[in-house]
Amino acid sequence: MLVGGSLERFVYIGLECNLISYLTGPIGESLATAAANVNTWTGVASLVPVLGAYLADSFVGRYRSIIVSSILYILGLGFLSLSATIIPTLINSPRYQDMTKKSGPNTGIKVFFFVSLYLVALAQGYKPCIQAFGADQFEGRYPGQSRAKSSFFYWWLCCLCMGSTTSHLILHYIQDNINWTIGFGIPCLAMILGLIVFLHGRRTYIFPAKIGDKENNRLLKDALPAADDCSIDNSVISTKAKEPRNVLRLLPVWITCLTYTIAYAQSSTLFLKQATTLDKSIGPSFDIPAATLKTFIPITIVLCIPIYDRIFIPIAKRITGNPTGITTLQRIGPGMAISVINVVVAALVEMRRLKTAQDCGLVDIPNATLPMSFCWLVLQYILFGLTDVFNQVGMQEFFYDQVPTELRSVGLSFYYGAMGIGNFLSSFLVSIIDKATSQGDRESWFLDNLNHAHIDYFYWLLAGIGTVGLIFFAYLSKLYKYVEQRDDQNCSQGRLADRSIGDL
Numbered sequence: 001m002l003v004g005g006s007l008e009r010f011v012y013i014g015l016e017c018n019l020i021s022y023l024t025g026p027i028g029e030s031l032a033t034a035a036a037n038v039n040t041w042t043g044v045a046s047l048v049p050v051l052g053a054y055l056a057d058s059f060v061g062r063y064r065s066i067i068v069s070s071i072l073y074i075l076g077l078g079f080l081s082l083s084a085t086i087i088p089t090l091i092n093s094p095r096y097q098d099m100t101k102k103s104g105p106n107t108g109i110k111v112f113f114f115v116s117l118y119l120v121a122l123a124q125g126y127k128p129c130i131q132a133f134g135a136d137q138f139e140g141r142y143p144g145q146s147r148a149k150s151s152f153f154y155w156w157l158c159c160l161c162m163g164s165t166t167s168h169l170i171l172h173y174i175q176d177n178i179n180w181t182i183g184f185g186i187p188c189l190a191m192i193l194g195l196i197v198f199l200h201g202r203r204t205y206i207f208p209a210k211i212g213d214k215e216n217n218r219l220l221k222d223a224l225p226a227a228d229d230c231s232i233d234n235s236v237i238s239t240k241a242k243e244p245r246n247v248l249r250l251l252p253v254w255i256t257c258l259t260y261t262i263a264y265a266q267s268s269t270l271f272l273k274q275a276t277t278l279d280k281s282i283g284p285s286f287d288i289p290a291a292t293l294k295t296f297i298p299i300t301i302v303l304c305i306p307i308y309d310r311i312f313i314p315i316a317k318r319i320t321g322n323p324t325g326i327t328t329l330q331r332i333g334p335g336m337a338i339s340v341i342n343v344v345v346a347a348l349v350e351m352r353r354l355k356t357a358q359d360c361g362l363v364d365i366p367n368a369t370l371p372m373s374f375c376w377l378v379l380q381y382i383l384f385g386l387t388d389v390f391n392q393v394g395m396q397e398f399f400y401d402q403v404p405t406e407l408r409s410v411g412l413s414f415y416y417g418a419m420g421i422g423n424f425l426s427s428f429l430v431s432i433i434d435k436a437t438s439q440g441d442r443e444s445w446f447l448d449n450l451n452h453a454h455i456d457y458f459y460w461l462l463a464g465i466g467t468v469g470l471i472f473f474a475y476l477s478k479l480y481k482y483v484e485q486r487d488d489q490n491c492s493q494g495r496l497a498d499r500s501i502g503d504l
Contacts, residue, residue: 001198005131007194009161017294023038026180041117046416046421047416048121056125056128066130066198069126070191070198073191076123077188084181086112087180131156132409135400154308157389157392161301247403250402250403254414257418258421260422262466265426272291278353278370293377293378308389328397331391332398335389338387339391345383347459354451364451366450399414429458429461
């Protein structure tokens with residue numbers, strides 16, 4: 001499952017982060033249209049996990065959902081590769097160079113491309129299902145299992161970072177400099193490999209019951225073990241009356257986390273826009289692409305997770321007596337605080353960038369490269385990496401643990417939904433502020449010429465929003481009462497699954 005998650009992240013990042021290049025290149029869209037299409041697709045892909053997780057927990061089951069989502073993924077990527085073969089995508093091809101100057105391929109090919117693209121978006125139910133299914137393998141009944149489950153979430157994130165880093169360094173180079181058909185084909189092969197690896201371990205998995213699985217519940221009752229073995233306590237099995245209430249009580253915490261996701265959305269937009277104006281040279285003849293700066297996020301995570309998991313958590317465990325070192329809400333809080341610090345740093349760096357442009361007389365030259373190193377922006381991406389170490393794992397484990405057992409895929413999807421809503425809210429804020437600040441003779445905060453713009457003001461606004469969100473989060477955390485989840489039924493379910501694995 002860790003391998004499957006890493007390969008999926010390799011695939012998704014390889015498609016999502018470079019999609020705008022394909023739309024403005026071979027597809028022939030304008031920058032504005034391409035940006036709108038990317039935002040729409042990303043938003044849909046971020047919200048589909050919520051629906052996919054609900055279907056998995058209520059009807060299909062996580063195991064089958066992973067298989068179905070993998071097949072959708074493979075079909076979508078295969079069709080994308082096929083569409084790329086129809087369009088001349090060899091970068092140095094005269095036909096490619098000519099097409100990028102015209103309207104792009106005909107309408108039929110575009111429709112085929114976008115159908116393939118949204119087929120990949122529909123496959124995003126894969127994410128919460130495989131992660132929840134992986135966490136299900138750790139039964140809280142045995143000593144150390146709670147600690148092991150917490151570690152699983154951190155090592156899961158570490159594997160995702162390995163996949164995304166590889167995608168940034170290798171796949172994007174192939175797409176931009178060699179061929180898009182190969183650039184889409186490699187992710188397709190990666191998903192096929194991930195599905196094969198996942199299916200290979202099917203006989204060792206624990207298969208939790210889904211909501212309304214009457215047949216499974218009947219079999220479990222018939223197979224009740226002896227008194228000295230693990231047994232099912234009917235008092236802790238979620239009822240349909242309690243499920244909505246248990247989920248709704250998480251809503252205030254989820255809303256406060258949106259202030260973090262709004263700030264995080266800037267890592268793919270305004271941060272990169274800043275980077276395009278700076279000196280990105282390494283040595284006398286090599287310039288790094290602005291998008292490459294995002295690799296500092298997963299690199300930071302990969303470096304920090306072992307330190308956090310092997311040094312910080314054992315020390316915290318001795319101090320607090322908590323098997324996981326600190327609670328999930330205690331992890332989210334520092335992440336939100338670091339996020340606020342990050343946008344403050346971003347505002348200060350932008351103020352320096354504007355001053356450099358003014359001192360060098362480059363204010364009215366929008367495409368000029370300022371005599372200011374890209375290294376000034378590296379700290380912002382490192383801080384986002386630290387934010388992920390606390391927030392991403394904390395949010396995922398919190399929502400996984402605090403929803404009813406049968407809704408754990410839905411719980412994990414709350415994180416992905418928060419990221420999607422954060423992107424939409426960020427776009428909404430930018431649109432509203434752009435209109436408000438460009439009235440009359442005033443200049444918008446988001447002028448195309450960044451040397452005349454004031455995105456530093458926007459960063460200060462985000463810092464204020466994040467601070468308010470952090471205060472409310474701290475208040476809610478003090479009032480929150482954790483729901484104790486017992487996984488005793490998983491023990492019986494695991495034995496049942498071993499006997500009925502042939503039915504899957």
